[in-house]
Amino acid sequence: MNRYLLNLLVSSLLAALTFPSSAQEPCGPVPTENQLRWQDMEMYAFIHYSLNTYTDQEWGFGNEDPKLFCPDSLDCRQWARVCKLSGMRGIIFTAKHHCGFCMWPSRYTDYSVKSSPWKNGKGDVVRELADACREEGLRFAVYLSPWDRHHADYGRAEYVTFFRNQLRELLTNYGDIFEVWFDGANGGDGWYGGANETRKIDRTTYYEWPETYRMVRELQPNCLIWNDGSDRGDLRWVGTEEGRVGETNWSLLNHDGEVEWAMLHYGLEDGDSWVPGETNTSIRPGWFYHKAEDARVKSLYKLMDTYYKSVGRNSTLLLNFPVAPNGRIHPADSIRGVSFYKMIREAFKTDLATNVKTTTKGSVTTIDFGRPTAFNRFVAEEDIRYGQRVKRFALEAEVDGQWVKLKDALVEGSDGLTTIGHRRIVCFPTVRAKRVRLTIVDAKCEPIIKRTSVFLAPEITDDGPE
DSSP: OOHHHHHHHHHHHHHTOOOSSOTTSOOSOOOOHHHHHHHHHOEEEEEEOSTHHHHTOSSOOSOOOGGGOOOSSOOHHHHHHHHHHTTOOEEEEEEEOTTOOBSSOOTTOSSBGGGSSGGGGTOOHHHHHHHHHHHTTOEEEEEEOSOOSSOTTTTSHHHHHHHHHHHHHHHHSSSOOSEEEEOSOOOEEEOGGGTOEEEOOOTTTTTOHHHHHHHHHHHOTTOEEEEOSSSOOSBEEOSOSSSOOOSSOOSEEOSSSOOOHHHHHHOOTTOSEEOOEEEEEESSSSSSOOGGGTTOOOOHHHHHHHHHTTTTBTOEEEEEEEBOTTSSBOHHHHHHHHHHHHHHHHHTSOOTTTTSEEEEETTEEEEEEEEEEEEEEEEEEEOGGGOOOEEEEEEEEEETTEEEEOOOTTSTTOOOBOOOTTOEEEEEEEEEEEEEEEEEEEESSSOOEEEEEEEOOOOOOOOSOO
């Protein structure tokens, strides 16, 4: 039996496979409506801007002078426009980073913009950005650092009340918030009102997260919670800030118990809760602006690689744009961001699987172009409303009458294809084939594949040091 006939026989056998559970029955944990809306955002921006911008550091100690905050041309509408033109559908803003300086005039501390010369202490960056986002049709969210290296009571029970009061301000005064982001860095050395000492906390108990979560859900019922601690939020960190999630990526974790790095990066196949991964990274090496990094904005090649390894692996992409001391996003960042989105649109402009014959028999979907066609990207999506089901799949192209296995060129050391979820993008060198075949090799329940698409993306080479 020749190889072609053998492949046909194997495909026929796979097509006859049956999987447990009917298609329209939920299979394991399923996403909430909030999580579904969030997943469809695909890409949204981080904006890092604070006193660190003026001290050229990533983490402020908490004793930086508020008078340093005095931008000469702060323009939140420029931030929103840049993010929108870069394909971002929302913005998460660092309302308070670890130094404790508040970018809104909090009534609970003077360590904020109201003690700065900017707008004679009458300004509110959170307000201006929230308004700008809505004018540009973007969703708005806030980052509030649990760790405060300025506050004298950090480490004591009184600080938790202070923290919740500030959170309540952000959740009640600035309209709809789609996500709250609680950084995982907690406790260490700091100014702490002049004590200038190291304070350690038990991050699993100190903040009393369940009560804080209840407040968030009461005040913002459509808001998602990001937290990488043992108290599960609605979203999870993927274990790295390099801009990639695991090639296997389950949107599941267990509600209780410790979370190891592998669980963050790959999810947990048999997890009992829907906790999808959010891939966060910066367009520069650092999160805050540093003039020395003006020539180190990530290359278009690197950004596309990040897109494929985040959005293309059942995740969202949270891409950071730092704001420069003048109060605007630097041209190097904005130009690269806009070029990035232009490349995404170019790569996925024409779906070659449209208006061609597509058939599904059992676990096998075949797309017949009718003639040899060049392509290098394959997109598959599950209907995750009913759970994440596919454990392993195969992709083949019929080239000159022979079925050739297609491998994901971005997955090193593996020739297998695993999870799909909300979206899986498989990248491979350009092939010219008459047909392409998707075979679900293994699944937790009957697969529900709602989309199969084929594209010919432009080839780009690495165009920068990052």
